[in-house]
Amino acid sequence: MQITSKFTAAVHILTCIEVFDGEMRVTSDFLSGSTGVNAVIVRNVLGQLREAGIVETRQGSGGAHLAKPTSEITLYDVYRAVECTDDDGLFRFHENPNAKCPVGRNIHKVMDGRLEAAQSALENELKKTTLAEIVADTKKIIEEE
Amino acid sequence: MQITSKFTAAVHILTCIEVFDGEMRVTSDFLSGSTGVNAVIVRNVLGQLREAGIVETRQGSGGAHLAKPTSEITLYDVYRAVECTDDDGLFRFHENPNAKCPVGRNIHKVMDGRLEAAQSALENELKKTTLAEIVADTKKIIEEE
DNA sequence: AAAGTTGTAACATCGTTTGTTTCAACTTTC
DNA sequence: GAAAGTTGAAACAAACGATGTTACAACTTT
Numbered sequence A, B: 001m002q003i004t005s006k007f008t009a010a011v012h013i014l015t016c017i018e019v020f021d022g023e024m025r026v027t028s029d030f031l032s033g034s035t036g037v038n039a040v041i042v043r044n045v046l047g048q049l050r051e052a053g054i055v056e057t058r059q060g061s062g063g064a065h066l067a068k069p070t071s072e073i074t075l076y077d078v079y080r081a082v083e084c085t086d087d088d089g090l091f092r093f094h095e096n097p098n099a100k101c102p103v104g105r106n107i108h109k110v111m112d113g114r115l116e117a118a119q120s121a122l123e124n125e126l127k128k129t130t131l132a133e134i135v136a137d138t139k140k141i142i143e144e145e
Numbered sequence C: 001a002a003a004g005t006t007g008t009a010a011c012a013t014c015g016t017t018t019g020t021t022t023c024a025a026c027t028t029t030c
Numbered sequence D: 001g002a003a004a005g006t007t008g009a010a011a012c013a014a015a016c017g018a019t020g021t022t023a024c025a026a027c028t029t030t
Helices: A005-019 A028-035 A039-051 A075-083 A107-127 A131-144 B005-019 B028-035 B039-051 B075-083 B107-127 B131-144
Strands: none
Touching: A005 A028, A005 A039, A005 A075, A005 A131, A005 B107, A028 A039, A039 A075, A075 A107, A075 A131, A107 B005, A107 B107, A107 B131, A131 B107, B005 B028, B005 B039, B005 B075, B005 B131, B028 B039, B039 B075, B075 B107, B075 B131
């Protein structure tokens, strides 16, 4: 089981928006070309990023823009925006443990805290990286090419 | 996107094997009853745990047993055994970033290290808990009931 | 020999992800 | 204000993966 490609696509999209800002209108069509992701999916992702307050888009007017400085957007913010639409947590539990079995009726209590800790560890690591770093690294590589 | 319920089911299964060891034959049918997971799925999970050297099962002879002390089995070992059958990593990348775009041809380089770090953070947290702790907590709750 | 169990394959079902088509509403530009 | 391009959104399609089901050969125990 894997975390959706929408997450990496979203980071790609945001990087493009910042890198090409001013140079050109960054439309969903352009982003579709750069990411290789269908333009409608791009618009969906942009919609989720907009709801999360990360980008600004307007119907009709082509061109997405960041709603915050890149230093204030972490990978966690992006992850949360596109990946965590429902609040079920990272781990899925088997749904029908048997309450008649002493293990079955307690396994949730025993595991839940540990699963949350693992999920938090992942999320905290994602909080450490900002879009500013991603963009800086990208620009640096481009210059060195 | 979520991590499969096979993981929590596997921990449940291992806990049962330890808790009921000696008292009864812990068959896939019994485990199916306790977990609420189909008996064939249970056997699949047991098969993966066997390949990982975590349990011992034999065709015909009913009853699974642990292949190691509970203190030497971490949640990470279980996660790895049942969840990481292919080696694609936790994050899925969008597949066709455009090499003609400077962002597209470098996004992998820029992100890969960070994604691995996030995955490692998750895995390291899972390494902190052993089956011994899960079993101890479970037994404690059962006694207090 | 009989009964119970595991391992495994083949198939079914369901939900999710991704892509596609379509179109109304909107903005920009001429 | 008309034309062209763009977004937002809905509805549908296709592909994939997770889980369940059925079936059965191989094996162990009694």
